[in-house]
Amino acid sequence: MQITKENKLTIIPGGGVTSPKGFKAGGVHCGIKRKRLDLGYIASKVPATAAAVYTTNLFQAAPLLITQDSIKKEHKVQALIVNSGNANACTGTQGLQDAAEMQTLFAEKLGIPASYVAVASTGVIGVPLQIDKIKSGIEQIDLPEYESAARFEQSILTTDTGVKNACVQFEIDGQEVTIGGAAKGSGMIHPNMATMLGFITTDAKIEHEDLLFALREVTNQTFNMITVDGDTSTNDMVLVMANGEANNQTLTKDHPEWSVFIKGLNTVSESLAKQIARDGEGATKLVEVQVKGAINETIARAVSKSIIGSSLVKTAVYGADPNWGRIVCAIGYSGQELNPDSLTVKLGTITVVEKGLPVPFREEAAKAYLEQEHVQIFIDLNEGCGTATAWGCDLTYDYVKINASYRT
Template sequence: MQAISNHKVVVLKEKGVTLPKGFNAGGMNCGIKKGKLDLGYIVSEVPATAAGVYTTNIFQAAPLVVTQESIAKEHKIQAVLVNSGNANACTGEQGLKDASTMQKAFANELGIPEHLVAVTATGVIGELLPMEKINPGIGQILQAENEAEENFIQAILTTDTAVKHIAVQTQIDGKTVSIGGAAKGSGMIHPNMATMLGFITTDANIAHEDLLFALKEVTNQTFNMITVDGDTSTNDMVLVMANGLAENNLLTKDHPDWDGFVTGLKIVSEELAKKIARDGEGATKLIEVTVEGAQNQKDASIVGKSIISSSLVKTAIFGTDANWGRIVTAIGYSGVQIQPNAIKVAIGPYQVFENGLPCPFDEAEVKNYLEQETIKIFVELNLGNHSATAWGCDLTYDYVKINGSYRT
């Protein structure tokens, strides 16, 4: 177990959604996918305060519609049911009925009200769910052999090549509060979120309004700062469940330990976001772009996302080509008002552009740096004091292979 102290927050890289008190998780194969787990769950011992952020795509998948309606009733859920292999998106009234059927069936298994179950899905768009397989699966999913966090994080995957989970702990009112997370996503990621599911659990005692505020604030700095290919999916969702079993005093923005909780939530979200970006379909490298000296936070974010979204930058990184011109071009068309002669650009430790002109650098040394798995790009705008960091991945031959035959 690797633990890292960070602003009174301890990071547990091998833990996840079951570290907080009162949560368990599991998964199984119900037959949507061949030979792989495809139906997973998270359950809290008691109803949990819930908050979510959802895709910006106008075409929202049926499970997202059902889940948002359920959470709106009393801002609480007690369980999450997720299937992979079929997105249940663009499936009309039947898709909504199927999502509601899944919700009701799992609620019956747990003996709780239907609206306390959130449902979500990921996979192929436009195909009806195979309910003749899913319904029997729901009836068996709570069996002891299916209960394991590893089963859950495997059951939510599609084209992912690696599982994504992490947990942290911090002290609030002298109580140990845990925050755990798991996610899936490797393609169609975009700064406004896309084919990405994130599940975060915590045993903190916190009101819905403050939990939602924290989630939105953190999401804008983490999940909304990643991209793989610029597409925005129908099924995005990040959901947080807070069951209060740590028994701290109610957390609000005025609580003296508020910053510790938000820091923990940000660490979990950022690590999951970076894992998603690194696991981009066919990717070989994680690209981290840090923009400093912006007039405001929004401008810094826009410039960072413009760079990591550039197909030309991404292919240059894949080809280990120190083509700083592509980076400068992405800054220039970002829409942010800049002063070209004030900008500095560095690839790793190597300054490549300054004051509107290229800097002399050793091509071989920079090429050698670009062979690494994590590539860092630094941009100084010299216009203010605001900064932002964005994450993406390189664009490879394998990306085309994977997405050219996704349905087959």
Template sequence: MPVVIQQAKHVSGTNITSPKGFKAVGIHCGLKHKKYDLAVLLSEVPASVAGVFTTNAIQAAPLIVTKEAVQNGKMQAVIINSGNANACTGKQGMLDALTMQEKTAEKFGLETKLVGVASTGVIGEKLKMEPLLKGIEQLDPVDSLEGSIQFSQAILTTDTVMKNTVYRMEVDGKEVMIAGTAKGSGMIEPNMATMLGFITTDAEIDSVHLQDALQKVTDVTFNSITVDGDTSTNDMVLVLANGMAGNSSLTPSHPDWDVFLQTMHAVAQDLAKMIASDGEGATKLIEVEVNGALTDLEARKIAKTVVGSPLVKTAVFGCDANWGRIIAAVGYSGASVDPAGISIKIGQTVVVEDGEPVIFSEEQLLLYLKQPEVKIFVGLNKGSGQGIAWGCDLTYDYVQINASYRT
């Protein structure tokens, strides 16, 4: 469902370093031909950290290194490269990820265990460590819009746009900010998929409660998007909370806990929708909202099945109001449904009611399907479960992009 925040405000013109005490930068070190390919995010002080990671059984070396670092509960820097995933690279890949961690720690005078590592790009090729290590020495993170833009650009692969969002709220009467940036365009079928997400906040919160908050919002945001059904080897979302806003520590019993949770939800949902709408070759964002399921979990399962259906995605691309593909996806979702209780609406046009087809204007719906955002509503009349998922259409360009990704 749409996020409603009573005490938080979206802030335009701000960035990943807007929360107090964070700096960032991105540079070109030589992993890519010309574009930025190395970035660092740095907190002035050790920050509480939380992370969620891919469920693929094949996990890249940097992800393994970062998962271990997150277990310590504190992180102060994250080093990220694009252009090479350092995945399926054996013992050398693990040594390279550890070297990235160690050299970043040395560069900024940190304990090694306080550094996270992330990589994205081609799988199965060893990192070019010489230019990468030289690049680490050149990193000079700053608290500025320019540094944040460079950071956002340096983590991209096949993305066509940067993905950034920031919200402001009050905790204990003090201003607290939560900012996020992400990359992701293809192989998006989280839990987690080929995406990197970095969220910063100056709120004071213990890592245990931060992890709980991140897990809650991940289930209904990042884990509710799909581009192509593929789950990658690398990707993660990390949240760093450095406490520099000066609030009393947030816990579930804190009076402002719900505001914090809703605000983090808004940040994650913004990033998730940006990733879905920037799917490789995509021309439209598809949003599927399900009501009346037995449970929220079943509603999300149905929504994600519909938005992930190749036939639904191609129908939306072709502006074809073929609701049969939608109801078929509902049926094979694995959730409990009663065919006689299903209703479907595309935009504001009802096409199915109580399991029966409804006469509608093809011309009117064609005009709606030409819009850049298409919303599909499914009612089940089985219970009170609600869920929402996002995806994109499937286009000729998707095939072209992925047919020549390495070349």
């Protein structure tokens, strides 16, 4: 297996949620979908410190409520059960009962307390969950042929065109520590979480408060900096499980190698976030907006997200149209106080605006650049040291086709 080292981090292509010590995972077909895998699980050898962040949508799905309640009790999770094809959202009291039953059934299967099981769902909103099919699927889970990180990654997909995984290794206190992750997300993706599920495992030893602090910090720089279509869903969650099997000294913000752990968590999260953005429904390109020179990071984040969320910018990228006016327009309505006369805009290496004014450029060269699969837009506000990066995708005809018939 080829590995890549980046400043003490070893990036492991193909690694995922079972790469850290003490974790296993898998997926089965329980019948919610016609053919594809639709029920996945992760289980830790021992109870793991848990932390999670959730959608900001007021209509939170039943599984999120069950999971939040469990993590609040003991800050521990030993297993996760997740289905795709049905969101179990806007399903009322019955939905809560079904999510709780999913939790109980899997806990009984593993012989652990129900409060140690996290629950997640993704799929169509407003349809009752077929709990009998979930039960049948859970009964299959102990079959060895159904175990693998790849099967788990496949089991959580909806309109995704492929699996999403990431993994890094590094040393803490002389011990090898691994962080692995898997995610799903393709549509209803917007900053502040979206129809996105992210599951991260690590064998690092760390307490709940510090893990939650790390997750929130990293999420604000990664998962909360992507957008596909501006819609924030009901089921979104990023869950981290840390089982301590690496036997490092307990990580805290005062630990001398805390920054190494943060960099590892950030690397996995950024990779998953970018994979989600690139796999936007109908997308053909990954779009990256880098902003620098802002008075502070808050302004830089707002500007980058305004650009990446602009439908006009996204369609221009799809059509390889170097219409920089749409970028300037998105900066102008970002709600931030900026000096228009200081602005520089680049499409890749091609400068199109400088000091707030257009500069001559070769239209053919700019168009050729925008035809690439990875498009970068660079903004320099020339007012300070604040920086931020956001990721998204182009907006295509296929996005409309996919979502016009998603439910039917």
